[in-house]
Amino acid sequence: MSLPVPVTFHHVGITVSNLERAVEWYSKVFGLKPGVALEVSGPSGERVLRLPPHIHRAALLPVGDFAIELLEFEPTRKPMEMRQDDVGYVYTCFAVEDLDDVYQRLTAAGIDFHTEPLVAEEGQIAGSKFCVMRDPDGKTIELVELGPGMRVPALHEAAAAGVDLSDPLIMDG
Missing domain, CATH: 3.10.180.10 (2,3-Dihydroxybiphenyl 1,2-Dioxygenase, domain 1)
Structure with missing residues (x-):
């Protein structure tokens, strides 16, 4: 094989x-x-x-x-006390249609988020919104509203064209 x-x-x-x-x-x-x-x-x-x-x-x-x-x-x-910068750490990300609405509803229901939704403004991820919460055992769950460049077909297209890891999009929130 x-x-x-x-x-x-x-x-x-x-x-x-x-x-x-x-x-x-x-x-x-x-x-x-x-x-x-x-x-x-x-x-x-x-x-x-x-x-x-x-x-x-x-x-x-x-x-x-x-x-x-x-x-x-x-x-x-x-329980493991791992942070996201520890090698081997895994988290889950769910895509939602309207992150601002989801954030408001979950916050009203008592869910604690690290931040309000943040908007990516540059590069392929522009237009995407992100925020992070935790499940009952403290596992990271990211919620994302996908901008055009983060949708799976766009990721496949970019992967086929080749992405240069030595030239990343620099983000400074």
């Missing part, structure tokens, strides 16, 4: 401290409902994940053509 291997995106996994609480939060805030619920234990789960004996429960919540898998493990390990 030659490389690269063609792929599509299916899901991202987020380990949570309490599966029911996390499902309730993602349902309340984003309207996401479980499409499947699992409980995994025994040798196959240990082999696949390369973990010692454990039980894990999971719920996959569909989001468009993609899903979020929320996972709870027993025994529970201590």
